[in-house]
Amino acid sequence: MAKVPGEMEIERRERGEELSEAERKAVQATWARLYANCEDVGVAILVRFFVNFPSAKQYFSQFKHMEEPLEMERSPQLRKHACRVMGALNTVVENLHDPDKVSSVLALVGKAHALKHKVEPVYFKILSGVILEVIAEEFANDFPPETQGAWTKLRGLIYSHVTAAYKEVGWVQQVPNAATPPTTLPSSGP
DSSP states (O other), X not given: OOOOTTHXXXXXXXXXXXXXXXXXXXXXXXXXXXXXXXXHHHHHHHHHHHHHOGGGGGGOTTTTTOOOHHHHHHOHHHXXXXXXXXXXXXXXXXXXXXXHHHHHHHHHHHHIIIXXXXXXXXXXXXXXXXXXXXXXXXXXXXXXXXXXXXXXXXXXXXXXXXXXXXXXXXXXXXXXXXXXXXXXXXXXXX
């Protein structure tokens, strides 16, 4: 099917802005240092996410009852999920040069979370904000504005691909309950 003139530009904007070569390198350099300690960093991210946004735990029967950060850190199920999250992010970061691969990976993640897990897509935005906070803290002395900007751009790219997958499967927002997500999102800067 032929594209209508201008349709590709609209599609590109909806997917989120691609990263430049310099931005890809900045993200990949930061990520390589984080990923060297994959499990512990992933656990730190998820524990912060669940402590600051406890409504997100409703989607995890194995650890939704946990309140204490230390208990969460020690949970084999949480540690396993942290490794899966970090693995998916690693696939995205390693393939930033290949927008189709990034789109494919994030479509799979989005569809699984929409159809199988019924996770509200706003949690991807919240989680990616927590990831940026952890990166900013880990590299407080080595996280210049250009690198922060590249990560913020990647955050938007991830969210746009995931929400596109939700739309593709006909996602309808779930009926809110007492544990709806907060209306404020974490900042993307230090």
